[in-house]
Amino acid sequence: MLGGVNGESSPVPGLAMLRSYRRAWLPRDLVAGLVLTALLVPQGMAYAELAGLPAITGLYTSILCLLAYAVFGPSRILVLGPDSSLGPMIAATVLPLVAADGDPQRAVVLASALALMTGAIMMVAGLGGLGFVADLISKPTMIGYMNGLALTIFVGQLPKLCGFSVDAKGFGGEVAGFVQGVLAGEVVPAALAVGLGGLILIGVLPRVLPRIPGVLVVVVLSMLAAALFGLDERGVVLVGTLPQGFPPPTLPLIGLSDVLPLLAGAAGIALVSLTDTISTASSFAAREGRTIDGNREMVGIGAANLAAGFFQGFPVSTSGSRTAVAVQVGARTQVTGLVGAAAITLILLLAPGLLRTLPQPTLAAVVIAASVSLADVPGTVRLFRVRRTEFALSVAAFLGVVLLGVLPGIAVAVALSIGNVFRRAWWPYQTVLGRVPGLPGFHDVRSYPEAELLPGCVLVRFDAPLFFANARTFREQLERRSRSDPAPRWIVVAAEPITDVDTTAADMLHDLDVALNGRGVHLVFAEMKDPVRRKIDRYELTGTLDPAHFFPTLDAAVDAFRRETGARWTAPQPG
Structure with a gap:
């Protein structure tokens, strides 16, 4: 199992890890935690907005899920947090339930309830030994689902990258709205320059300077540009000063009519989150000659979601890219996550205005870069080359997301995976x-x-x-x-x-x-x-x-x- 150091069998792996913690590990964990903070802050804010929520909720979510997983998570290096693959699912679940005036506070309450339901589902399933549910989505259908999700996110963020907004539903409506906005001259040149510049740098910097987080460089440069060139006066929307302090623990109160839609969304989010986590954990465990325990991962992720839900957060998952960064800069244990949580908390308490000049198009560039990383074009080409039936399944899952929506898309992916198994047994x-x-x-x-x-x-x-x-x-x-x-x-x-x-x-x-x-x-x-x-x-x-x-x-x-x-x-x- 990919577990905490000397604490693989403990019900609370984080405490076992701390009891056996070596002082020699601390410098690397500190550095890795600070580097992660530079990624977690802009990505957490960007993915919160992707989910249709205020940017500050992304920081609350990052802090609580890092703390909870450090205590209950079995992996010593996985990094949890707001995730680009879950953002559209959260938005698809929450936004239809929000009042007609788009009350952001109600959206936060619903998202918090969604996190609690997701956490409860995963905790119960993990304690009940149901980690095998991650196998309900085959790799070909998961590839198709992620490709569809990548395209949906990409299209949805294009207006924000260009400095305007679109009020539309569904993939077709968003495409039409974006085209109409461009033709109507709504593009803000300064916003487009900032967004495209950030997107190019995020793509190029990892190849030129692999040890320096490209997202951090883009955030710093865009904030400097906003201050030097007065981008807000040129029509570029800035993040502004964040609320100071930390929210008290809150039990989100929802109506009875909200329960079933939220439960359906929570089930889909739990499935995608677990599948992504098992895949990521397995990949990193293999490098160390370890195996993983899907049930204990469910408990760890469930605890992270429960913690986020009680503090105005939303559902979370594992991040392969952030975990890779943590490993690259020398993270040894979940102390890395604790350092990141502490650093974000200090920003909220002592420097809430630190990111006030961060342009919104930069956040859009962060999300678009993440969406591109979700797509697996080589995997799709390989399926076409080696097995056409599974390529067809992948395409069907892709179309399910694009044409029907994110939540129906996950149902299509599961149904196709199960149907393919049944087809093989039938014929x-x-x-x-x-x-x-x-x-x-x-x-x-x-x-x-x-x-x-x-x-x-x-x-x-x-x-x-x-x-x-x-x-x-x-x-x-x-x-x-x-x-x-x-x-x-x-x-x-x-x-x-x-x-x-x-x-x-x-x-x-x-x-x-x-x-x-x-x-x-x-x-x-x-x-x-x-x-x-x-x-x-x-x-x-x-x-x-x-x-x-x-x-x-x-x-x-x-x-x-x-x-x-x-x-x-x-x-x-x-x-």
Whole structure:
């Protein structure tokens, strides 16, 4: 597990980590924490606005989630915080519930309630051992979902990058609104210059100066430009002075009618957050030769969301980019996150006006850069090259986000992932096996057309458990084999891939065996797993299926057939 130092098994990994903390680690953790602060502040503010919330809530959220995960999170280096992939999901959940006048305070209350629900879902699921739910979204559908999310975020931030706003719903409405704004001359040249300049620097600086956070440089330069050139007088909107101090713990009160929409959003956010966290944690754990515990990660992220929800925050997730920065600058433990939380708190208490000259187009550039990093074009191209069916799933997930919206998009992604699993089990790969001279065992005749066959005996393989959805497919294949000319005497099923047989399939096997016996064909099984064989006995199928026709190996079944019939292997006939 990717756990705290000497505290992998502790229910509170952070406390265990602090008890075993080494003084030699402190300088690196301090430096990493301060570097992270430079990223967390502008990104937290930008992602808060992406979620349709006041920028200050992004800082509240960053502080509380860092503190909570440092105590309850199992990873010693993962960095949590506001996330670009969750922002649109939060906005899609909260904004439709906000009053017609767009009351920002009500939006904060709803977002806090959403964080509490997300945290509760993840805590309960983690304690209940449900970490496997991260597997509900396959990688191809996740790639498509993230590509759609990237395009949606990119388009949504373009007006802000250009210095104006668009009041529209849906991807099509935002595209149309942006085009209309450009044609109507609403673009603010100074805002566009600041935004594009920041976007270019964020993209170029990591390649030129990889050890210096590009976001920090862009924030500092844009603030200097705002002060030197009076950008606010040129139509550029600035962040302004942030509220001083720290919010008291608050229980967000919501109406009964808000509960179900928020719960639906929380479930989707929890799923995406967990999937992203498992992926990120696994990637960094592999570098250290460690594994992760999905259930404990759920508890850690759940605690972070609960903490944020009680202090006017919103749902959070793991950040792969910020974690990578922390590792690059030498972070050793979650003390890095504690330093970052303390630094942000000091900014709010002692210097709330520090970021007052930060241009809004710069925040848009930060969000757009993050959206570009979400997209996985090489992964999409690879899917197209190696497996077209999974490429189609990825495209369908992409279109689900773009055409239906972010929350329906995650439902589409989950449904496609589950549907793809069901499709493979419904229509599994099935083939005939033969003997290849010089090659041990029995092999697929599609891969080895020269494979020898045994007259009167057909060896078939069905690569899936037998259950209600594919029982008919299995029966049709075997009945088709039984009607070949000349008809076989035995049909031997290589049953090793058949990991289960449900009651529907059991009834099918009974009827199939009766039908085959009526034509003088015996149904034979080889290499059936013991748990499956016990189910066959429990279903009382051996009253129909001959117990002597169950063999431990294919070789044993073939030898028995040859002893009974004297058949010899023959090469396939040409044509």
